[in-house]
Amino acid sequence: MTRDDLIAMLREQTPACGPARNALIAGADFVVWDGLVPANRHAGVFRTRMRRSLKRGRTVDGLANSVDILRRAGEEPLRTGSIDAVDRSFWFMIFLNSTATAVVACFGGRRPITMESAGL
Template identity: 90%
Template sequence: MTRDDLIAMLHEQTPACGPARNALIAGADFVVWDGLVPANRHAGVFRRRMHHSLKRGHTVEGAAESVDILKRAGEEPLRTGSIDAVDRSSWFTIFLNSTATAMVACCGGRRPITSADTPE
């Protein structure tokens, strides 16, 4: 899979797709894994991650929309991947169909700033 392939697949599936596409255009690192996992299993995992993030005061752009899309996809096997901005300020999780030819959903956004990130 090429960078241009991913850029072309990222439309408006969720609000995180535009920022993910922009990160790729700017040279972000990306990976798409070979393994296949049923979409509804991803939905459960990301629903829990979203609730955990919200409890900590962090938002994950496109998470709610991604969970809904993944639940509707049911047992459809999906590939997952990630996009990591050049400056590491943003990250995205991407969900593709089993042949990695279509984007199903995308979530992510700015990394939360932690105390380890702030200068003393």
């Protein structure tokens, strides 16, 4: 898969897809892994992460939408990938169909600032 392929596949599946597309256009690194995992397994994992994030007062763009999309996709096997902005300040998780020809869901946004990332 090329950068241009992925840019073309990122539409308006979730609110994070536009920013993910923009990051790719700006030169972000990306990877799509070969393994396939049922969508509903991803939904369970990320539903838990969403609850933890909300308890900490942090929202992640497109996460609730993605969890819902993944839950509805049931046993459909999906590929996963990630996008890291050039300056590493933004990250995105992407879910593609089994043939990696369509983005099913996407979430992400600004990385939280930690003591380590702040150089402290």
